[in-house]
Amino acid sequence: MNFRRVSSNISYILYVIPSFLLFSTFVFYPMIRTGYLSMHTTNFQGAPTAYVGFEHFRYLIEDRNFRESMKATFLFVLYTVPSTVLISLFLALLANEKLKGIQLFRTFFSSTLGMSVAASSVIWMFMYNPSIGIVNKLVVALGGQERQWLLDPDTALIAVAVATVWMNIGFAFLILLGGLQNIDVTLYESAKIAGVSKIYQLWRITLPLLSPTLFFIVTVSLIHAFQTFGQIDILTKGGPVNTTTVLVYSIYREAFVNYNFGFASAQAVVLFFIVLVITILQFALVERKVHYQ
Amino acid sequence: MKIELVNVSKIYNHNVKAVSDVNVTIESGEFFVLLGPSGCGKSTLLRMIAGLEEITEGILKINDVVVNDLEPSQRNLSMVFQNYALYPHLTVEENILFGLYKKKKMNKLEKIKKCKDVAEMMGLGQFLKRKPRELSGGQRQRVALARAVVAEDPICLMDEPLSNLDAKLRTSMRKEIKQLQKRLGITMIYVTHDQVEAMTMGDRIMVLKNGLMQQVGKPLEIYNVPSNTFVASFIGAPPMNLIPARIEGQQIIFDGSYRLKLPNKFLQKGRNNRNVIVGIRPENLEIVTDDSNNSAFLVKYREVLGTETIVSVELGTQEVYIRCNGQIDIPTGKRIGIKVNLGSICVFDQETGSLINQPTGVVNERAEIIPNSLYDSIESK
Numbered sequence: 001m002n003f004r005r006v007s008s009n010i011s012y013i014l015y016v017i018p019s020f021l022l023f024s025t026f027v028f029y030p031m032i033r034t035g036y037l038s039m040h041t042t043n044f045q046g047a048p049t050a051y052v053g054f055e056h057f058r059y060l061i062e063d064r065n066f067r068e069s070m071k072a073t074f075l076f077v078l079y080t081v082p083s084t085v086l087i088s089l090f091l092a093l094l095a096n097e098k099l100k101g102i103q104l105f106r107t108f109f110s111s112t113l114g115m116s117v118a119a120s121s122v123i124w125m126f127m128y129n130p131s132i133g134i135v136n137k138l139v140v141a142l143g144g145q146e147r148q149w150l151l152d153p154d155t156a157l158i159a160v161a162v163a164t165v166w167m168n169i170g171f172a173f174l175i176l177l178g179g180l181q182n183i184d185v186t187l188y189e190s191a192k193i194a195g196v197s198k199i200y201q202l203w204r205i206t207l208p209l210l211s212p213t214l215f216f217i218v219t220v221s222l223i224h225a226f227q228t229f230g231q232i233d234i235l236t237k238g239g240p241v242n243t244t245t246v247l248v249y250s251i252y253r254e255a256f257v258n259y260n261f262g263f264a265s266a267q268a269v270v271l272f273f274i275v276l277v278i279t280i281l282q283f284a285l286v287e288r289k290v291h292y293q
Numbered sequence: 294m295k296i297e298l299v300n301v302s303k304i305y306n307h308n309v310k311a312v313s314d315v316n317v318t319i320e321s322g323e324f325f326v327l328l329g330p331s332g333c334g335k336s337t338l339l340r341m342i343a344g345l346e347e348i349t350e351g352i353l354k355i356n357d358v359v360v361n362d363l364e365p366s367q368r369n370l371s372m373v374f375q376n377y378a379l380y381p382h383l384t385v386e387e388n389i390l391f392g393l394y395k396k397k398k399m400n401k402l403e404k405i406k407k408c409k410d411v412a413e414m415m416g417l418g419q420f421l422k423r424k425p426r427e428l429s430g431g432q433r434q435r436v437a438l439a440r441a442v443v444a445e446d447p448i449c450l451m452d453e454p455l456s457n458l459d460a461k462l463r464t465s466m467r468k469e470i471k472q473l474q475k476r477l478g479i480t481m482i483y484v485t486h487d488q489v490e491a492m493t494m495g496d497r498i499m500v501l502k503n504g505l506m507q508q509v510g511k512p513l514e515i516y517n518v519p520s521n522t523f524v525a526s527f528i529g530a531p532p533m534n535l536i537p538a539r540i541e542g543q544q545i546i547f548d549g550s551y552r553l554k555l556p557n558k559f560l561q562k563g564r565n566n567r568n569v570i571v572g573i574r575p576e577n578l579e580i581v582t583d584d585s586n587n588s589a590f591l592v593k594y595r596e597v598l599g600t601e602t603i604v605s606v607e608l609g610t611q612e613v614y615i616r617c618n619g620q621i622d623i624p625t626g627k628r629i630g631i632k633v634n635l636g637s638i639c640v641f642d643q644e645t646g647s648l649i650n651q652p653t654g655v656v657n658e659r660a661e662i663i664p665n666s667l668y669d670s671i672e673s674k
C-alpha cells in the first residue's frame with residue numbers, strides 16, 4: 001500500500017520534471033538572479049562585486065532618466081493598448097459579417113501577425129522617412145507640413161506607438177474574431193425575430209458575451225506594451241532626448257551599454273512589480289464585469 | 294393568423310434544392326407539425342417562414358399579405374430554438390423582456406408586469422433573478438417558451454424545442470406546449486423529427502423527405518393511410534410492415550409461397566395482377582397458436598413491454614413485427630400462424646412506393662396467411 005503511494009508520487013514528479021527544468025533554467029533562475037543582482041554592484045561581466053541593499057532602488061526614485069522612461073512607458077501603453085483593442089474590435093466586427101470574399105479581409109486584417117517586429121519596424125522606418133516616406137507625402141497632399149516624425153520629440157513616441165498598434169492589430173483581431181465566432185448565432189437570430197436593433201445587439205449581446213475575450217486581449221496587450229523593445233531599438237534608439245526610452249529599453253541601455261547590471265536589474269524588478277500590480281488590479285476590478293459562460 | 298405557402302422552394306448555390314415546391318395553407322389557431330428525418334428541409338422551411346432564410350422561389354403569405362421581403366420582426370411571430378437561444382449573461386427576467394423589445398408603446402413597468410405574469414404562468418416565478426446556467430434543462434425550456442409567448446404574437450414557430458430534454462420531461466412538456474397553444478389561440482408551426490411528438494401534438498402534420506412534401510394530413514390519416522412507403526415506415530414504432538408481394542386473383546402472394554385471400558370489394562379497379570408492397574401495421578396482425586398446419590412462421594424474437602408484446606416472425610425472407618396486447622409468453626423458435634386485419638391493409642406500388650390501394654377501413658374482417666401447399670386443400674373444402 002505504502003509502496004504504491006510512493007511509486008505513484010514518483011511518477012507525478014517524473015511528469016513535472018521536464019517543464020520544471022525548462023522553467024527553472026529560463027524563468028525561475030533568471031528571476032531570482034535579477035532580484036539578487038538588483039541589490040549588488042557588478043563588474044563589466046555582470047558578476048556581483050558588492051552588496052548595496054536597496055541603494056539602487058533609492059537612486060531610481062531620484063533619477064530623472066528613470067522618471068522620464070516611466071513617463072514614456074505609461075504614455076506608450078496609453079497610446080497603444082486602447083487603440084489596438086478598439087481598432088481590432090472594429091475590424092473583427094466587420095470581418096464577422098457573412099459576406100462574399102470576407103475570408104480575404106480576414107487574412108488581410110490578421111496578416112501583421114505573421115510579420116516580425118524587425119521587419120515591420122523597417123517598413124515603418126521607410127514610411128516615416130522625411131524625404132521618401134509615404135507619411136510625409138500623405139500629410140503634404142492633405143495640406144499639412146512635412147515633419148521629421150522619428151526625430152521630433154513631440155511626435156517620436158506617437159509615431160512608434162502608431163507602428164506598434166499596426167503590428168499588434170493582427171493578433172488582437174484574430175483573437176477577437178475567434179471570440180465573436182464563438183457566440184451562438186441563434187442568439188442573434190432570436191434578437192432579429194424580436195426586432196432588436198443592431199446597436200442594441202452589439203451593446204446587449206455581443207460585448208457582454210465577448211467580454212472574456214476582450215479581457216484576455218486587454219491583459220495580454222497591457223503586458224506586451226510594457227515589454228516593448230524591438231521597434232524602439234530599430235526606429236528611435238530611445239531618442240530623441242529620451243522621449244521614447246521605455247522601461248525595457250532603459251534596462252537594455254543600463255545593462256548592455258553602460259554595463260551597470262545591478263542598476264538595470266533594479267529597473268527590471270520595478271517593471272516586474274508594475275506589471276504584476278496592474279494585472280492583479282485588472283483581475284480584481286475588471287474581471288467582475290466579465291461574463292463567463 | 295393564416296399562413297399560406299405557395300410553391301415555396303429553397304435553392305442553395307443555384308442547384309442544391311433544400312426545399313422543393315411546398316404548397317400548404319396553415320389555418321389560424323392550428324397546431325401544424327413539420328415532420329421528417331434530419332436533413333429533410335423542415336428546419337429550412339421553418340426558417341424561411343421566420344424570415345431567417347431567404348425564400349428562393351415561391352410566395353409566403355401571412356393573413357393574405359405577401360411577406361417574402363419583410364424583416365423577421367415585422368412578421369408578427371415568435372420563435373423557440375432547439376438550443377433555446379437564451380442569453381447566458383442575462384437573468385430570466387431580462388431574457389423574457391427581450392421578447393417585448395418591439396413593443397415600443399409599452400412602458401417599462403407594463404413590460405415588467407407582463408413578464409412577471411408570463412413567468413408566473415410558466416411556473417418560473419421564483420427564478421426571475423437567476424441566470425440560465427443556474428436552471429435545469431426543463432426550466433430553461435420554459436424560459437424560452439415564456440420569451441416566445443410574452444409578446445402575444447399570433448404565430449409561434451418552434452424548432453425541435455424538446456429534443457434536448459429527457460424522455461420523461463419531454464412527455465410532460467408536450468402536453469404543456471399543446472395546452473398553452475390552445476389557451477392562447479396562437480398558430481403554431483412546430484418542427485420535429487419525433488413522430489410521437491407529431492402524432493400527439495399536431496392538428497395536422499406535414500411529412501417531408503429530401504425537401505419534398507410527402508403528405509399533409511391529420512395524425513390518424515397519416516398513420517392509417519400513409520401516402521407512400523416512406524411515410525408508412527417513418528411513422529409508428531415499430532414501423533409498418535412493408536412486405537414485397539404479388540396480387541393475383543384476389544389473393545396476396547407473399548414470397549411466392551404464402552397466400553392471403555382478400556375479400557371481393559377490397560381491390561380497387563386495375564390493381565390486380567401486379568407486384569406490390571403490402572403495408573400492414575404490427576397491431577393489425579394477430580398471432581394464432583392453435584398448432585394447426587397453418588403455423589408456418591418461426592418466432593425470431595419477442596419484446597415484452599408490459600402493456601404489449603412485440604413479436605417478430607419470419608415471413609419467407611422478410612421479418613414481420615406483430616404487436617399483441619398484454620404480456621404474451623411465446624418462446625423463440627416456436628411456429629405460429631398469422632391472422633391479418635384485412636380492413637387495414639395498404640397496398641403500395643413496388644416501383645414508386647406510392648399508395649395504390651387504400652385500406653377499406655372495414656373492422657373485424659380477418660383472414661389467416663396460409664402456406665401455398667395447404668391453400669388448395671383448404672380452398673377445396
